[in-house]
Amino acid sequence: MKIATYNVNGVNGRLPVLLRWLAETQPDVVCLQELKAPQEKFPEQAILDAGYTAIWHGQKSWNGVAILSRGFEIKEVCRALPGDTEDLHSRYIEAIIEGMVIGCLYLPNGNPAPGPKFDYKLRWFQRLNEHAAMLYAKGIPVILTGDYNVMPTELDVYKPERWVNDALFRPETRQAFKNLVDQGWTDAIRKLYPDQTIYTFWDYFRNAYGRDAGLRIDHFLLSPQVAPRLKAAGVDKQVRGWEKSSDHAPVWIELK
DNA sequence: ATGACTAACATAGTTAGA
Numbered sequence: 001m002k003i004a005t006y007n008v009n010g011v012n013g014r015l016p017v018l019l020r021w022l023a024e025t026q027p028d029v030v031c032l033q034e035l036k037a038p039q040e041k042f043p044e045q046a047i048l049d050a051g052y053t054a055i056w057h058g059q060k061s062w063n064g065v066a067i068l069s070r071g072f073e074i075k076e077v078c079r080a081l082p083g084d085t086e087d088l089h090s091r092y093i094e095a096i097i098e099g100m101v102i103g104c105l106y107l108p109n110g111n112p113a114p115g116p117k118f119d120y121k122l123r124w125f126q127r128l129n130e131h132a133a134m135l136y137a138k139g140i141p142v143i144l145t146g147d148y149n150v151m152p153t154e155l156d157v158y159k160p161e162r163w164v165n166d167a168l169f170r171p172e173t174r175q176a177f178k179n180l181v182d183q184g185w186t187d188a189i190r191k192l193y194p195d196q197t198i199y200t201f202w203d204y205f206r207n208a209y210g211r212d213a214g215l216r217i218d219h220f221l222l223s224p225q226v227a228p229r230l231k232a233a234g235v236d237k238q239v240r241g242w243e244k245s246s247d248h249a250p251v252w253i254e255l256k
Numbered sequence: 257a258t259g260a261c262t263a264a265c266a267t268a269g270t271t272a273g274a
Contacts, residue, residue, distance in 0.1 A: 009273080010263050034273085036264060061264055062272070109274055149274075168274060203274070204261035215274075247262080247274080 001098065001255045003029040004236075005218055007106070007147040007201075007248035011035040011064070014246055015043055021239050022050050027252060028070050029097055031104035032056075033147045034246075035064025035090075042066065055079075059090040065104050065146070072097050081105075083127040091124070100226065101135060105146035110167030118167050121149070125176040129183070135223070136183050142223035144185070147248065149217055150177045152187070155197065156216035168217060186227040188220035188253045193233075200235055201248045209240050218251045229255040 004027040008014040011032060022030070030052070035042065039058035047054050047068060056066035057079040067074060074095045081092040091106040105128065110121030128144075135142045150173045154160040163169040181187055189198055199214025208214065222230060232254040240249040 013263060034263095109272080111272095111274065163274095166274075201274075206260055208261095217274080244262095 001029070002027045002252055003031075003102070003143065003145070003220075003255070004250050004252040005031040005033070005104070005145040005147075005220065006250040007033040007218060007246060009034045009036070009246040009248065011037050011066070012041065012043060014244070015046060017239065017242055017245055019046065019050055020242070021236065021250060022052065025236060025250070025252070026070070028072060029102060030068040031102065031145050032066040032068065033064070033104070033106035034062075035059075035066060036062060037064055055093065055095060057090040057093050063090045063106060065090055065093045065106055067093055067095050067097075067102060067104050069097055077101065081124070081127050081131055083130060084123070087124070099141060101140060101142040103131075103135070103142065103144040103146075105144065105148070107147060107149045109149050110173065113165065113167035113170055118170075121167060122172060122176060125173070125180075129176065129180045132180055132185070132221075133183055136185070139225065140223070141225040143226055144221040145219065147217060148177065148219050150174060151215050151217055152177050152181075152190075152219075155195070156199075158199070158213040158215070168215070181221065184224060185221040186224075186230070188222055188230055188233045189216070189235075189251070191227070191230060191233075198235060199237075200251050202240055204247050218248060220251065220253050222253075226255065231256045
């Protein structure tokens, strides 16, 4: 079973790229972030025609998350992270597919830091960690995946010293991610490739992709009931080089 | 230090992204 995550940066503007990638790589489950579309503007018919059913939580202009499945039933659990009913950003959607909890998340960027946006990021992270701990305690198969907007270590940044004061790499952010992983989750990419430079995002600026000036910010965290099934993982880096690409590339895992 | 690029919304230029 192949599960992928892809920050599409606009699901409608990205539709040709998304459909081409789905057709070429045929993942079974796909988590999308940054739909940048209101609920009624999600391209449901095109997704159905591509062979996928979907649940999604849209929002005008920004954010927005979706879960796609090819053949497997999607049982929606919730479409918001618990803990703050005032938070109206569409950044989390959760479903059960084939007995696994699939949490699709789009963690806030948090820049500029320090400031209210960074405070929001850390609060959101805290809520995520509380929710993750609750799921972990159930002792069931759980996958938390999406755009975490954090480079966990210096290995995950092309030039760490340039990013130390950025919301994606500040000590508080890295500590929040470490706290999450230390609950007992497995970072799938790092489990299989502990020492390799692997990026999932390249800025649109300054030919970042051409220079391979990237970041690893899209992650798969696996609960102990899933981790032993991890067979392969990777980044579809070539997609970032396509015409009209997102600034992120799709990331995927394959389970036994 | 700044600005380079892209999408959405709107239909010019702002906001947000990371």
